[in-house]
Amino acid sequence: MVKHIKIEALRMLRNKRYAVFVVAFPLGFYLLYSNLWGDQVDETTGVKASVILMVSMGAYGALASSIMSTAVPWAQERESGWLRQLQITPLPSWSFIVTKLIVSMLLTLPALLLVGLAAVLTQGVSLPPGEWAGLVVAMWLGVIPFAALGLTIGSLTRPDTAQPLAMIGMFGLALLGGLWIPLDIMPETMRTIAKVLPSNDYATIGWRIVAGEAPPASAVLGILGWGVALVAFAIFAFRRATVRA
Amino acid sequence: MNAISFSQVTRAYGDVLAVDGLDLDIPAGRTVALLGPNGAGKSTSINMLLGLLRPTSGQIRIFGETPERAIARGDVGAMLQEGTLIPELTVAETVGFVRSLYPDPLPLDEILRMADLTDLAGRRAGRLSGGQTQRVRFALAIAGAPRLLILDEPTAAMDVESRRAFWDNIRAYAAQGRTVLFATHYLEEADENSDRVVVIARGRIVADGTAAEIKSGVGGQAVSFTMGTQSVAGLDTLPGVIGVEITSGRAVLRTSDPDATVDALYRKTTLDVRGLEIAGADLEDAFLALTQES
Ligand SMILES: Nc1ncnc2c1ncn2[C@@H]1O[C@H](COP(=O)(O)OP(=O)(O)O)[C@@H](O)[C@H]1O
Ligand SMILES: [Mg+2]
Numbered sequence: 001m002v003k004h005i006k007i008e009a010l011r012m013l014r015n016k017r018y019a020v021f022v023v024a025f026p027l028g029f030y031l032l033y034s035n036l037w038g039d040q041v042d043e044t045t046g047v048k049a050s051v052i053l054m055v056s057m058g059a060y061g062a063l064a065s066s067i068m069s070t071a072v073p074w075a076q077e078r079e080s081g082w083l084r085q086l087q088i089t090p091l092p093s094w095s096f097i098v099t100k101l102i103v104s105m106l107l108t109l110p111a112l113l114l115v116g117l118a119a120v121l122t123q124g125v126s127l128p129p130g131e132w133a134g135l136v137v138a139m140w141l142g143v144i145p146f147a148a149l150g151l152t153i154g155s156l157t158r159p160d161t162a163q164p165l166a167m168i169g170m171f172g173l174a175l176l177g178g179l180w181i182p183l184d185i186m187p188e189t190m191r192t193i194a195k196v197l198p199s200n201d202y203a204t205i206g207w208r209i210v211a212g213e214a215p216p217a218s219a220v221l222g223i224l225g226w227g228v229a230l231v232a233f234a235i236f237a238f239r240r241a242t243v244r245a
Numbered sequence: 246m247n248a249i250s251f252s253q254v255t256r257a258y259g260d261v262l263a264v265d266g267l268d269l270d271i272p273a274g275r276t277v278a279l280l281g282p283n284g285a286g287k288s289t290s291i292n293m294l295l296g297l298l299r300p301t302s303g304q305i306r307i308f309g310e311t312p313e314r315a316i317a318r319g320d321v322g323a324m325l326q327e328g329t330l331i332p333e334l335t336v337a338e339t340v341g342f343v344r345s346l347y348p349d350p351l352p353l354d355e356i357l358r359m360a361d362l363t364d365l366a367g368r369r370a371g372r373l374s375g376g377q378t379q380r381v382r383f384a385l386a387i388a389g390a391p392r393l394l395i396l397d398e399p400t401a402a403m404d405v406e407s408r409r410a411f412w413d414n415i416r417a418y419a420a421q422g423r424t425v426l427f428a429t430h431y432l433e434e435a436d437e438n439s440d441r442v443v444v445i446a447r448g449r450i451v452a453d454g455t456a457a458e459i460k461s462g463v464g465g466q467a468v469s470f471t472m473g474t475q476s477v478a479g480l481d482t483l484p485g486v487i488g489v490e491i492t493s494g495r496a497v498l499r500t501s502d503p504d505a506t507v508d509a510l511y512r513k514t515t516l517d518v519r520g521l522e523i524a525g526a527d528l529e530d531a532f533l534a535l536t537q538e539s
Contacts, residue, residue, distance in 0.1 A: 003345045011333035081328030085385060088295050089346040090319045244299050 001095055008103040012069045013110075021170075022068055022111050026061030030054065030115050034123050045211040050123035054115055055135070055206035060179045061111025062139055063199060066147040067170045069104045074154030075162035078241060087242070097151065097238045104147040105140065112139055127210060135209045142202045142223055146173070148230035155237035173199035198226035246308060248273040248393050248424035249294065254303030256289050256448075263289040265448035267303070271441075273392070276416075276425040278435035281445035282536050287428035288326050290445070291397050294426075295323055307393060315393075319347040322391035324382045324399050326428075332371025336362055339370060340384045347389025359414055360384035375402035383411070387418055394418060396427040400434065412438050432532050446536035459535075466503040468510070471520040472496045483509045488537050495520075499533075 012018050030053055038050035077083045086096065116136075119125040127135070153165050174180055176190065177199025183191050194200045201222035205215040249271040256264040264286045271277050279287050292298040294305055296312035307315035315321050330339055340357065344350035357363045360380045365373070370381065379402050386394060396415070400408045416438065419425045429435050435442045436456040444452040444459065452459050472494055481489045485502030500506040503523050510518055 003342055007331075007334055007338055007342045010338070011331050014333040077331075081325060082331060084297060084325055085328050085343075085382075086346075087297060088316055088321065088323050088325075089343060089389065090317050090348070091346045092317075244297055 001099055004091070004095070004099045005103055005106070008099060009106055012073070012103070012107055018065075018068055018107075022061055022065040022107075023114060025064070026057040026111050027114050027118055029060075030057040030118055031122060033057075034119070038123050045213075047207075047211050048123075048125075050119060051125050051127075051210050052207060054119035054123075054125060055139075055210055056179045056203060058112045058115040058139055059199070059203040059206055060174045061115055062108035062143050063146050063174060063179070063202065064170045065108045065111050066104045066143040067150040067153075067166050069107045070100060070147055070150030071153040071162045071166035071169075072159055074100065074151060075157055075159040078154070079159055083242065093242050096242070097235065100151060101144075101147055104150065105143060108140060108143050112136065131209055131212065135206055138205050138209060138215065139202075142205060145198045145223060145226040145230045146202075148227070148234040151234040152230065152237045155234070155241040173197060176200075177203060179203055196222075198223050198230075201226070246273055247271060247306070248275075248308060249426060250304075250306045251290070251294075252304045254290070254293065254305060255301045256286075256293060256298065257301045262448055264293070264300075267445075267448070267450065269443060269450065269453075271424065271426060273308070273424050274422055275441060276419045276439050277427075277441045277443060278439035279426060279428040279443050279445060280430070280432065280435040280532070281428075282430055285430075285445045285536070286448040287430075287445060288397055289448075291323070291395055291426075291428060292325075294395065295321065295325075319349065319389045320391055321393050321395065322386040322389055323395040324379075324386045324397060326397040326401070328382060330370035330373075330378060330381060333369060335367050335369050336373070336381055336384075337366040339381060340388055343385045344388035347391075349390060350388055351390045356384050356388050359387060359418065361410060361414065376404065376407045379403060380411070383414065392423055394423060394425045396425070398428055398430070400429075400431075408434075444532065444535050451535045459532075466500055467497050467524050468500055468503050468506050469495055469497040469522050469524070470510075470518045473517075475516055479514065483513070488533070490533070490537070 034050045034053050038048065038053070040049040041047070042049070042052065087093070149169060150166060153162050153169065157165060176193055177197045178186070178194050179199060183194050183200070186194070201219040204219040205223070208215045247270045249269070251267045251269040254264060254267040255262065267290060279290065281287050289298065293300050294307070294312060296316055305312055308320055310318070337353065337357070341353055344353060344356060357366055360383050362380055362384055365377060370378070373381065379399065383399065386396070400411055403411060415425065427439070440455065442452070442454065442456050442459055443450055472491060477489065477491060477496065480486065480496060480498060483498070484505040485500040486498050486506055487501060488499035490497045498506055507521070507523070510516065
């Protein structure tokens with residue numbers, strides 16, 4: 001399994017599309033936005049925009065990564081025959097989906113860590129060690145629902161459908177979840193939608209941590225609920241996709 | 246012990262019976278060709294053997310075990326008819342990964358050497374030609390040193406030269422006491438590379454033996470003559486006839502008894518028979534006769 005994780009991670013890191021959407025995008029936008037508005041201060045919490053943006057862009061990068069590294073590659077493997085190639089080896093099929101999930105989570109780390117590093121180096125962001133640790137762990141575990149969503153898409157659709165679905169899922173969740181534009185300036189209906197999306201729960205947990213507060217129970221329960229539901233759905237879809245006909 | 250055993254195996258896709266009551270035992274250590282035209286049911290049989298497809302009825306065993314158990318034990322390696330590699334990974338990475346899945350694999354260097362891939366070890370799979378990709382897929386099939394090697398039309402994407410080199414590699418692998426089953430629709434390929442040919446058509450076995458036995462056993466002769474526009478009705482009921490083929494105005498009758506066929510042709514039909522020829526069948530003729538019979 002270690003070897004499987006290694007080659008799966010390697011192939012994604014060598015994929016240009018992945019590098020652009022998942023690493024260059026969040027990093028580039030973080031640098032741009034924080035240079036424009038980084039010094040503004042949120043009135044209610046007193047947190048600087050450079051810190052909030054770090055969470056938003058880190059969250060976007062991690063979310064995008066977890067969907068990008070699952071949906072399309074997995075749909076392609078099914079279609080191209082690579083799945084069958086592995087099904088005729090001793091590799092058990094549960095190991096296959098567990099590996100995909102682990103790899104997807106590992107691959108969120110470059111985006112999270114690079115955005116964090118850029119925040120520290122260019123904006124002089126500093127947080128107490130406890131907040132850093134809490135933030136990284138929360139942002140890292142919080143991608144599970146998105147990775148499960150990506151795997152579900154990959155199990156149920158062909159690559160040419162998985163591609164647009166993954167894009168819609170990735171940008172839709174990021175935009176409607178308030179990662180690109182603050183919720184406060186969104187219309188009322190959009191705000192209502194945002195409240196039920198896991199992407200908003202995900203970012204909210206991060207924003208509260210950097211404000212020195214405990215994450216709200218509603219967000220934690222929200223993401224847990226989505227996580228359980230989407231993981232269950234991903235397992236169901238995966239079994240359907242790998243069962244012999 | 247039998248390496249492979251199919252008993253009364255049937256597979257339907259909706260109304261289509263792709264495999265129809267297949268009974269086949271292959272003793273360990275043999276190299277067997279599964280020969281048949283496109284659509285004969287070769288891939289369906291192989292995919293059932295590999296546990297990728299479920300038989301509609303019947304039972305399949307590999308070294309006495311279910312296909313799933315044999316595969317989990319690492320007894321089986323296969324090259325499916327279709328399949329691509331992960332384009333971002335190199336040949337050595339891909340082969341190294343697959344060999345690590347088996348309990349007792351061959352050394353990486355040896356696999357690469359046996360598949361003529363040593364010089365391509367560092368190349369990414371996305372930059373390989375069709376023939377090179379096939380060699381990597383062969384390397385994946387032998388990586389785990391399986392006792393049973395299964396190949397579904399393995400040389401389809403290759404030119405004549407690479408085909409020859411490829412078969413040399415397969416023979417070298419088989420020579421170590423292993424069992425090989427390969428599907429093909431090329432006669433020479435079956436003839437040259439196997440010690441037993443199982444001919445399959447419309448999901449059934451129509452002949453089973455050495456290439457020589459198949460040549461002599463079926464459609465020994467061909468009687469042909471110019472037909473023009475005359476009706477073909479009744480030709481297939483003439484004595485000895487086992488197959489009728491009309492190509493560009495010429496009728497070719499496969500027959501087990503050319504004397505009786507020719508005799509009846511002149512005496513029992515009103516056909517105007519011109520340009521009569523009688524020829525011994527080669528394996529190609531035997532194959533056509535077998536697979537076109539109903
Ligand atoms: N997935 C499928 N759905 C429906 N029919 C199929 C499917 N796969 C194969 N068949 C049919 O089953 C028959 C045998 O096909 P196959 O086993 O692929 O033959 P071969 O490998 O000898 O060319 C053919 O008539 C083919 O059209
Ligand atoms: Mg086939």
